[in-house]
Amino acid sequence: MKLLATLPFVVAMASASAQVYKCPDAAGKLQFQQTPCAGANGSKVEVRPASGNAPAPTQSTSGGSASTGTAEKKSFTDTLTEERMQRERWVKLNDAKLDADRIRSSCEQEQRTIQARQASSKNNLAGATRDQAIAAEMQAAATTCQNRVTGADRIVDRLQGECDRLGCRAPGT
The missing domain is CATH 1.20.20 (F1FO ATP Synthase)
Structure with missing residues (x-):
């Protein structure tokens, strides 16, 4: 339950380019960190900005990968x-x-x-x-x-x- 409560904060605090890994600690509880897990028992978390909270694009070129005019899917938290x-x-x-x-x-x-x-x-x-x-x-x-x-x-x-x-x-x- 605490994991579900902390996950939105971890995801919200991570920027779009940050790497987030979830790793079990010695007690078996999941921990989130920016460095890869020790051993092969962790996994990388895909971090995407919530709908409406995406950082403003910093590229001045028009060939950016951001799509304009498309509706972003609302996150569960935003819907709630x-x-x-x-x-x-x-x-x-x-x-x-x-x-x-x-x-x-x-x-x-x-x-x-x-x-x-x-x-x-x-x-x-x-x-x-x-x-x-x-x-x-x-x-x-x-x-x-x-x-x-x-x-x-x-x-x-x-x-x-x-x-x-x-x-x-x-x-x-």
Whole structure:
């Protein structure tokens, strides 16, 4: 298991021209090194750059061996990283949608609470004054809620655009 954990680091650290050998040590564990193994019990590891991480070509001649315009095959690590990022974007988007729904529900509950206080006013001058104060409070609360909902909706729209552009994937898929 440790071998699998260290192998990507060894491969990532090796340049395209470096030689890497895997050799068993005295305890039978595999070791990676830049020099050939002592004895004939080791083997050479082919080191290739991961997709997207290839060093920039240093040759100025046009007859280089690098092929342009061809899609490089993604490494397993790159594929896993991309899938993880897609799941994280999906989770962020759904969290933002839930937050927006919570804000809307909270605002609706606040408006209902204020309206209930207004309904208990008596039909007299004091009640009319109280009704005006409650109406002003309702308007202020509605404006505040509208601003909070608009902000939450902007976040959802931004994350939805990111998901549409880069892809999202639900966890477990």
